[in-house]
Amino acid sequence: MQITGDMAGNGDLYIAGMDEGGGGFPHNDTNLIFKSTDGGASWTNTYTGSPFPGPGVCSSGYFAGMFSTNGCYWRHEGWGEPAAYNGIVHLVYSQHGAGSDPGDVYYIRSTDGGVTFGAPLLLNTDATTRPQWQANLSVSPAGTLLATWYDARESTDSDCQYGNPASPCYRMWSRKSNDNGLNWLPDDSLSDVVSPLPAQPDPGIQPTYAGDYDYGSAILTRHVTSWTDGRVAISGTSQQDAFTDRELVGFAVTNTDPACGSLITGTAPTQFVVNLSDAVVTNTVDATDFTVNGTPADNVSISNGDTTLTFTFNTSPAIQGSNTMHIPAGAFLRASDNQPVFEFLCDFRYGTTQLMVTDTDPPVGGTFTPPAPGTYDYLVNLNMAADPSSVQDSDLQLSGNTGATVTGHTLENGDTTIHFTLHMDFGGTLTASIAAGAITDQFGNPGAAFSGNYTVEGPTPCLWSSGPDLPFAGTRFVGVFFPGNGKFYAMGGRDVNNIEFTHPFEYDPGSNSWTTKAATYPDNHVNNMACSVLNDSGTDYIYCAGGSEFTGQTTSGHVFRYDPVADSITTVPSNWPPGDNGTLPGGFTVFNNKLYTLGGFDIPNGSGTNQIWEFTPNPAGWMLKGATLPFPLGYIPTTTIGNLIYTGGGVDITGGVLTDTNHAFIYDPGADSISITTDIPDATSNTRAVNFCNLMYVLGGNFNAPTNEVQIYDPVSGTWSVGTPFAIAGRNFAADTDGTNNIWKAGGYDSGLAIIASMEIFHCDVSPCGGPTPTPTATPTVTPTPTPSVTPTVTPPPPTPTPRPTPTPRPRPTPHPRPTP
Template sequence: MKKKSASHSAFFNPRVLLGVLIVLAGVSLALFAANPFGRSSTARAVRNQQQTQPDIPAIDPSVLPPGFDCSQVYNLGIDRQENFAAGLIMIACGYSEGGSPSPGSRVFGYGGLSQWMQKLLPEPLFIGGADVDVVLPDGVFPKVTQSESMEWCHGNTCVVNYNDSRTAGACYSGISSSTDGGATWTASQQLCTGHGTNFGDPIVVYNAALNLWFAGDLATGCGGQGVGLWTSLDGVTWIPGACAANLGGGAGDRESMWVDNNPTSPHFGRMYISFNNFGVGGGALQVVYSDNGTVWTAPITINGSFIRDIQITGDLQNSGRVYVAAMIEGGGQFNLRQNVMYRSTDGGATWTSTNVGTTFQPPGRSVCTGGTYFACMFGTNNWRHMGWGQPVANGNFVSLDYAQCGQNVACTGATDHGNIYYVRSTDAGLTWGTPVQLNTDTGTAMQWQPSLAAGANGALFASWYDGREVNGGADLNCTAGLSTQNCYRRWGRISTDNGATWQADDMVGRALSPLPGQPDGTLQSDYQGDYDYHSTDNNTTIGGWTDGRVIISGQSQQDVFVNRVPLVTIPCIPGWSAGGVMPSVNVRSAGVFFPADGNFYAMGGRSADTAGNEFTHPFKYNTATNIWGTQAATYPDAQVNNMACGVLTDAGTPYIYCVGGSQAGNAIISARVFRYNPVTDAITTVAAPWPGAGTTVLPGGFTVFNNKLYILGGFDTITNMGQGTNQIWEFTPPTTWVQKAAVLPVPLAFIPTTTIGSLIYTGGGADITGGAVTDTTNSFVYNPVADSIGTITSIPRATSFTRGLNFNGKMWVLGGQFPTPSNEVDIYDPVLNSWSLGPAMLTARRNAAMDTDGTSRIWAAGGYDDTGVANITTEVFCQSAGTPTPTPTATATATATATATATATATPTATATATATPTATPTGTPSVTPRPAPTPRPRPTPPPRP
């Protein structure tokens, strides 16, 4: 038997819908006739110049499902969706009101004008730069609602994609671009064509592997309500692209997007989009991904029933891990919430989940009358928000901020209706710490709707809406649209150590804002934007927010403002400077920078060239404090000199892999492979010995490309009294070795080698013949994809027994030379195919531990100095960060795997905010002028001690 709905009308047909739409259109036109004025091109002015309203219908009936049965609104989850298509249905079915101008709206008034007059007083300090309105010039009142945005920058080009009501009914999208780093902006609606009706829910990223911008929204042309994409070569001009997800009418909601732009990640260039699909399981959480932006996987279900998609993100380092933050909303309104984090370690193919903290009381003041599933922050129907925040990931540090009620009670009965909390994981999302409160005000003013951005240097920037300044620190139930009542300002807080400690919270927005109204009748009346997704480029964040400081027709309304915040880096003394002292004099260690924790490691080595002096534990250099320490992990054997080491990822976890090695006084060379996990401080032997070692060959030059370790050449310590080798070997975790068909043009050992882009470069190397060592200027380029090798311009200085490092897309060859080392630095530019001199090291070194973070720092520690003595010193080269060269990677195909739904737990108690602790910086030392390089010549010497 068919049941009748007791609370929802079943009398709905296209004629009724059309009649409702005609009435709404008439109301909208009447409102326009009363207030046909717009705004000026400056953020603080009020315009009284009349404009002509474009011929745009209030609601376009063609975008609504024909014959839609309003009694099914709740069954289909329409009431739980945030997009504008769902909003139109709620309005048309009578379950929600469209926006309207606030009472008493006026075209011009001295009160509104005086509020925005700039005071001639010194301004306080703020976090970040000036804030800029990106949506100007605006539409015609009441179609002036712009909010809910995602921002992204690449170099000086920045893009903001946002919801825009200026042509609402036909299109709900706006996109603005800047080519001067965010100082000035140009707004457009280029995403309104190509995929049917654009319903907003904005996403945007720059793909460094493809050198291409991608922006997206929900669109009818992608299955009914799927995710449509547009592309741009310059971030300014956009053309329609692919449908990332074809979802049925009324299905897609709250999509989010992230791209893996780390050139050393196994999934470099892969783009991910998460969303709720209300066509599956009442709102299943799903993900799609693509390596080229054209072909996307079918939706991969990571939770088969409704759990709110918050935001997708991924590791800024090179693990390739991806995360989706989600929220169990407990049926909506003011029921308990539970944050959940989903994690993929295989490029988005399969997912697991972990509860983040315990259940908590959500923020807010009342149930929204315009959509009774949602909680509203103000009045009875303004600013719906459920506590959502934003996740970020940097190595093993995964972070999330969110909002919860100011007291541990149902927030409708609280006196403090919201605070901002931060929680993190230090083991890549497996376990989570205790949340800490970020806002430090002591009153009852509300804070809500936070965002979070991260830099690869470990810095975080959290920001949120904050009402502490407008009512003496006490709560204020602001009136929407009232231009004479300040309500909030954007505030924020910075951490420089992956969230362990935080600087003081401070103002971000340069002006207080009234609570903006929502006057457009084609949008939900309780809408002020559901999210503000921030991002970071080159350690500078860009973040946007909904701001009501611009007055139109006497009313505060919604604009998107943005600013950029440089994330503080570890203080840097340009050039070479002295670092910390090693635990022991040290030679023949392999230096490895480990991105997941940002530290530098010396693997293996010895303190003297006599038997029994090999090190048994790794050494760790804390790059923040410049202090060395000895780790607890123990090497599997004593054959730890002259190893080839690099960072590789296995099953989503990064390790330091080390291959081969020798021991003083032992003629046998090891083929053993082991891996070290600095996070767990554990070493395990890998069951894949290097076939190229036999019992006599030490690895030659070594480097990592596309999560594979390459060894070029080597030193055969026995054959013909000692000689170089020409083989090229490739290791892929967990256990695969391949000898490549290509060989070095000449046998060489101890070769400076590095990867730049998709090619491997060498500069120098030792010619060992009959035990005699001759430094050479041989310089080659190896293509690991094509398995071919050729020559490049020869390094001007013959050298060996040192490293080649990729520093901002150029190969730096540091010191070296046998037997007497140099402090000279030679730099190869692969674009120009030429060499130049770099800043000379403080100390001449060979057989030293060396590595770089690729963009801002180089470390050199230990090694033999120019008197032949083992060294104990460290030196650090530092410069402003540059942009690394992109590296292509292979693509993969996903297999959908469902995961279990998270279970809510008990309510937490708020925890006090951590206090920031300063760290030491390197001591400055003047750079040394490089001495002339010696003329290369054969030097018959005894073979080097292995």
């Protein structure tokens, strides 16, 4: 794609694109033109041409090649270059010639701003079948055009010899138009020698690449162009060098006052200044040589060394709207050689006042309410009526607020108010802008640019707040969110007298209240269980495995399931094997409708375990996995994100002494492999990790000094951050999340190791999750074997990072005094 602006200065931009038809050779190309009238803020596809055969003789991967030598050399698809002056749009490009002719250069012209184009004009007039390719084009402020291209018509080789200085191949040829593309002079050579086909010996450059993007440009008095030339040989091989040359414009108008494309406001002008590229023969100038809207001037004066003509009208010829200034070709002559002046034709606009924004509602600096997300009215008041046909939704550009859109507009109050409808999803700042010329008045005159800054009221930020107390103070619960009814359950646990609970507790977010359920646990081994939601035959249940009772300090491998809808508990005849041998589950989570336990606490031996077990609900059964934890741990915060299981923390148990750790692992259940990732910053255990917006939130914990800290792990970047802390430091509370808007925690031990009933809820009015994010995946790795003398290698997971909501950093909680366990 190539971009250009209208040299008349009216602000219009054009992009020439090409549909390359899949590339290669042979292939068909299609030209496309895109236009912007608002400084590039928005674009319209104004033109799509008919397909034509692309140039070339061979395939060079995706590209076509212009020469078969060196395995298909000088890749090219037919690209050219656009140019524009005073609303006339030009394009040059290459296409395959007739028969065996590899390429010809064509020109097309549009007189309606790039909407329609005339028939293609063949610019090269040779009678050979040698290639012409890679054209460029420039237009001067005088309206002259120069097209230049690579041309092999003078080559005697049927296929130019790669890098051979003795094999002439191509010369740069050009063709010029002095009247903005209406007529063309004969094509002629531009460069002074026929160049060999240069080689591409640079190892850092694609070996089939030569030339390309040889843009032409123009200034007031000359056209300039450049190209790849092989006339200079090094070590007997022609090299690619950049050469340049110029073509003088000729005798022409260089600029005017009023300027082409400008808007004049206030008093209608009666004096017009025309500056010339060269001195004029004064006696060839007449006042009637210059007209505005067909009306000739009444007087003319000559100044500045005979290079400035000032035409004066007794009465202004300007009208509100568009006005055309014209000097016919040959109206007067250049002093140096009597060359006639080129035709001059361009427009300016006149209005008594420029269309502009006077005020808005809400006012600039004001606030859009109520809190986002929502749809909002935005009124733009103007100083005069706008042309309704010029107003589009895209004229209003919104920035500074992610995802803010304009959804519609109407004109009100005699077309002096534009009533836009906006949609914003987030609070924060908003900048609303209208580019100069995007909207016009009733005469077609462009409006002034406008920009205003506003505030969008946002939703209440995500925060922790108090919830209702549990029916009884308790600890060693398991929290489970049940999606089927949207309620949160505290399963198992024991009270302040260390007596185990016999019924589940249910929290209803709708009524903000707790209920003690009727269903009864099968036994009292309900401390420190592993509980999660699994589906059996289309019905969701809360499955619980393992657990202990306080008085005898014994464990059980029992498995039961709770149906929250029916409020019933059923024993599942498939015990967790380690539980029947004195071990408590460590971390636990669900993946692919299977419950996984990681590690555990072997109570009789006073040690941690490193086993990973997998439970399938139907048929119910357990499988010991081949992978093991790099370090034996208990009470491990664990959760599933995507296809991987993540941990952060866990307690080392040696000789019955519990010590919090910073370990963090990634287990891939599909590959049955485990790896070590970035350590959690603050050691912790005896708490839950939850998946909130595809991030792992580790909630408080710490066996000896419970905290209120929330540590957050991003599985894509493999990094940790600190989230919003909750109020009551604690561990062994019931906790879970709905994954998007809420995290619940209830009960547990507080910082003084008192058993409490307090509940806290982390709530987001608007979920910070945003759009879908990539599923983290891991490359299978060999399970590490722990060696005391070796520091574990940090292995972040491999997915490509993508933007995610980042929790606001908070001060770390003050460490609490170390209590007696």
